[in-house]
Amino acid sequence: MSHSALPAVLDRLDADLDAAVERLFALLRFPSISTDPAYKPACAEAAAWLVHELNGLGFAAELRPTPGHPMVVAHGDALADPASAAPSLLFYGHYDVQPVDPLNLWNADPFAPAVETLPDGRRVIRARGAVDDKGQLMTFIEACRAWKAETGTLPAKISILFEGEEESGSPSLIPFLEANREELSRDLALICDTGMFDPKTPAISTMLRGMMGEEITVKAASRDLHSGMYGGPASNPIRVLAKILAALHDDTGRVTIPGFYDDVDDISPDLARQWEALPFSAAGFLGAVGLEIPAGEQDRSALEQIWSRPTCEFNGVIGGYTGEGFKTVIAAEASAKVSCRLVSRQDPEKIRAGFRELVSSLVPADCEVVFKRHGSSEAVVMDVTAPEFEAARTALSAEWETEAAFVGCGGSIPIAGHFQKLLGMESLLIGFGNDDDNMHSPNEKYDMESFRKGARSWARVLGELSRKA
């Protein structure tokens, strides 16, 4: 029964689009920046809004406290069409967002969502979190809403988990999954936090890079010094830090951390051929953001550099006087935030240890380096032989009228690894973001077509899964 209702469900989604956008706007108005304690109340309010929304659809939804921001957990088994052949599902998204600085580069209030029309005619939803991840998670809720409205049921046993700490290292996630293993373990996870391969080509992400984050602070003199009185003999922590950061890559773009590449596998010749066949242009990819020369390992293609090669990136640096004008000071300390993207079998803690060993070796004897750990996650490689992957590919290809692709993903989506390791579930990673969405940047947006066809895509995926024997 479920699948025959699909055309009506899709029509309903289109008819209900304006109201769906209004619902998304309500969620986007919460400044739920999880990394900054000042926004803790806003995170709680966003979570409560989602609970209210899901209960309104008939889910049994509730706020679940953690030491950080709350989880939203909802169960909809009672809503499931008994005739469905679908596996039981856990849908995952996150309601927290990135910080908004530099605020002066935004054209409008990041938390006052609006629909804009781009010069090329595309309509977009502009706000922090539009694509990452509020717009994406709402595509799934809207798909459920339409199925429920049209058929009175959902086409599968669906549970939902929304996290509020994805943008700040997910400190509460693993304990929560471990404490609620039985409740949250379903046959398959669905995750909507990734992008299209290109605006026409839907994608299922089957390789995800992991991450290892560190903050290092170089401490030199016991106080800030006058660069006239001490300049020359006094160690300058910015100079020490620059030497450290400069030493982390060699002249060919390879990372110099000891043992860094030990557990990095080359991709299979078959996958390499698939990737080479994709309509990807390094010049176009970099050109879109004003760059042109791939800065990673010189002997790897830009696509490999993003999808299957590890990196060491500097995400922030600060030291000394950084205000208006000039101050002739030698700072007491300087610090940097560094993150490595990891692939294959790289162990984040082994990489962290190698990083600390190398950094420590570059610090003069009268200076000190202090390390602060940030989150870490292993890379994930999905088993794409499971039949649900083919079902999803069929559904996506039908909606977008273009063959869906199995792709890599440069960003870390640690949740997929946790679902594999802790709950024994594979994940279908399907998302509708585009490269120009300004994810993590000022003026973040989500294409109206991503939102509309994203919801239609999930409606189709649920329908297709419900037909599976």
Next chain:
Amino acid sequence: MSHSALPAVLDRLDADLDAAVERLFALLRFPSISTDPAYKPACAEAAAWLVHELNGLGFAAELRPTPGHPMVVAHGDALADPASAAPSLLFYGHYDVQPVDPLNLWNADPFAPAVETLPDGRRVIRARGAVDDKGQLMTFIEACRAWKAETGTLPAKISILFEGEEESGSPSLIPFLEANREELSRDLALICDTGMFDPKTPAISTMLRGMMGEEITVKAASRDLHSGMYGGPASNPIRVLAKILAALHDDTGRVTIPGFYDDVDDISPDLARQWEALPFSAAGFLGAVGLEIPAGEQDRSALEQIWSRPTCEFNGVIGGYTGEGFKTVIAAEASAKVSCRLVSRQDPEKIRAGFRELVSSLVPADCEVVFKRHGSSEAVVMDVTAPEFEAARTALSAEWETEAAFVGCGGSIPIAGHFQKLLGMESLLIGFGNDDDNMHSPNEKYDMESFRKGARSWARVLGELSRKA
């Protein structure tokens, strides 16, 4: 007559000390941070306070506007003892101060001056500007006040120039000196903005390093990028900046700017012997600020590194996300403030050109570097054969009961060079700061003994100069 009054003048200074401290406190309460436009009114108020004070002593004092902060100019020729044999004098100081960040490292409000007693029993005046330069300039005003009160005259024809932009590159100074050349040209300049050699040994600074300041901004992508989506192929401006900064010194501590050492003279064997005889310990000098290994040129003593060798220091660096927590961003740009201390015949503009050439050569073709010039000044070497230098040495030695030393000065005091070049005056650079005064740092202070004996020293210098045939 003047000189016979000296003992009474000195007694009066001691008797008036508490009131003198109160007057200094009044000046210290103005947050006259010249580099930050937010404090422009405070700068004007500090200048007005000085005008009022000098007029009260009988000087003809006035505020003189500039495009930036006003100058204070005062003339006291009418007050001069006709019997004095002294050369005509121009005293220089500055009423502006350094910024106070990081504010959290101050133990008290930087602009609420207070007398504290250190664990070793020393009494100190604690405030931003206590030593640099409000406390120092007030030693001269108090010396004039005592001479005037005791004798009804001043022991020389004295003019005064107080600047309000010394800590922000003195943009208005040269035009002002050029426009008022005749009015300000006297036989000799007195400058109180330097330190003692050590707490017992008074010093006359006869070699001053110059400076060249630059701010560089490396621009990479046209916007901030997600380090997952772009990490690897996208140029990271922090990585580019780190490579640049790391390339500015070689492994022996020498600066690598092309031609940097071309115009650097070695000091004379005679001066080298004098410096070697001074009670200076690199271990003690660095140990006082928690360091131990001289970080400058390896083949030069720490004293040479400060007084007679040029440097390239990094005064500030910023890029990417530097707030709480972590943000996996690749920034669009990163920047650093860099300053070179200059010696001998080094030309700041030649050094600037070499710096820009080297930096530009290290920027990838798809990135851009933007340079912003900050102030510059040449090094100054005084002609110490002028008789006033010996007169001053006699006066200082008498007050401190220790032979005064001719020393170098690591900091830049561009005014001395301008006086030489623009007004044809040599400068007597005498000051009473100590190494532990936290100049330009949190918890700046000025020893009560520096203030008391500083005023007495100036009283003696004026008396000694008045005896000169």
